[in-house]
Amino acid sequence: SQTIHQWPATLVQPVGSPLSLECTVEGTSNPNLYWYRQAAGRGLQLLFYSVGIGQISSEVPQNLSASRPQDRQFILSSKKLLLSDSGFYLCAWSARGSRTDTQYFGPGTRLTVL
Amino acid sequence: AQSVAQPEDQVNVAEGNPLTVKCTYSVSGNPYLFWYVQYPNRGLQFLLKYITGDNLVKGSYGFEAEFNKSQTSFHLKKPSALVSDSALYFCAVRAPAAGNTPLVFGKGTRLSVIA
Numbered sequence: 001s002q003t004i005h006q007w008p009a010t011l012v013q014p015v016g017s018p019l020s021l022e023c024t025v026e027g028t029s030n031p032n033l034y035w036y037r038q039a040a041g042r043g044l045q046l047l048f049y050s051v052g053i054g055q056i057s058s059e060v061p062q063n064l065s066a067s068r069p070q071d072r073q074f075i076l077s078s079k080k081l082l083l084s085d086s087g088f089y090l091c092a093w094s095a096r097g098s099r100t101d102t103q104y105f106g107p108g109t110r111l112t113v114l
Numbered sequence: 115a116q117s118v119a120q121p122e123d124q125v126n127v128a129e130g131n132p133l134t135v136k137c138t139y140s141v142s143g144n145p146y147l148f149w150y151v152q153y154p155n156r157g158l159q160f161l162l163k164y165i166t167g168d169n170l171v172k173g174s175y176g177f178e179a180e181f182n183k184s185q186t187s188f189h190l191k192k193p194s195a196l197v198s199d200s201a202l203y204f205c206a207v208r209a210p211a212a213g214n215t216p217l218v219f220g221k222g223t224r225l226s227v228i229a
Contacts, residue, residue, distance in 0.1 A: 043221040044204070044219045049215075100163075102148065103206075105159070106157050107157045108157045
């Protein structure tokens with residue numbers, strides 16, 4: 001069966017510090033991968049999605065970036081964090097090539113920027 | 115453009131009563147529709163989806179949803195609510211012509227089941 005991991009689970013970082021959040025998927029190949037941010041326990045904001053290694057689509061211009069160095073690894077980064085970057089970050093995957101397929105979410109990373 | 119609306123920010127229901135969480139959508143063509151649930155500080159969990167066929171879809175934890183094309187709705191229902199159903203619920207949609215693109219999510223509805 002497929003599993004999706006995110007780490008760290010929680011993170012407290014000062015303003016201006018760098019960020020690296022990691023997401024990995026097991027049990028599948030060539031997945032589509034997604035990064036979302038959720039603020040204040042409400043709606044989801046799609047940040048990035050990837051349909052393959054090195055292929056990243058950015059949905060929201062901001063100080064975050066994403067990379068996919070391996071097929072099942074998706075990394076969210078920032079060079080300098082802002083207070084507004086605080087939130088709950090969710091990674092998700094779905095099977096490539098299937099329009100009907102479900103997106104499956106990881107456990108999330110709670111980021112607090114102080 | 116695809117969109118989904120969840121008109122209620124909060125739904126309160128007594129334990130044992132039926133519950134409904136509303137969702138309406140706007141897409142071109144026949145939609146693919148999904149429901150997810152999120153418990154505090156957890157990721158979203160898939161509940162059910164409608165792709166084609168029977169308009170009544172059954173999912174996890176006793177939930178079901180009814181696809182209504184004329185009303186462009188996909189309301190989530192459960193005959194008897196449990197306190198443990200209290201959570202944040204998201205409806206999502208993808209248009210068939212949208213290819214392999216991310217789901218479009220509603221803003222979420224917080225369900226509170228009161229004992």
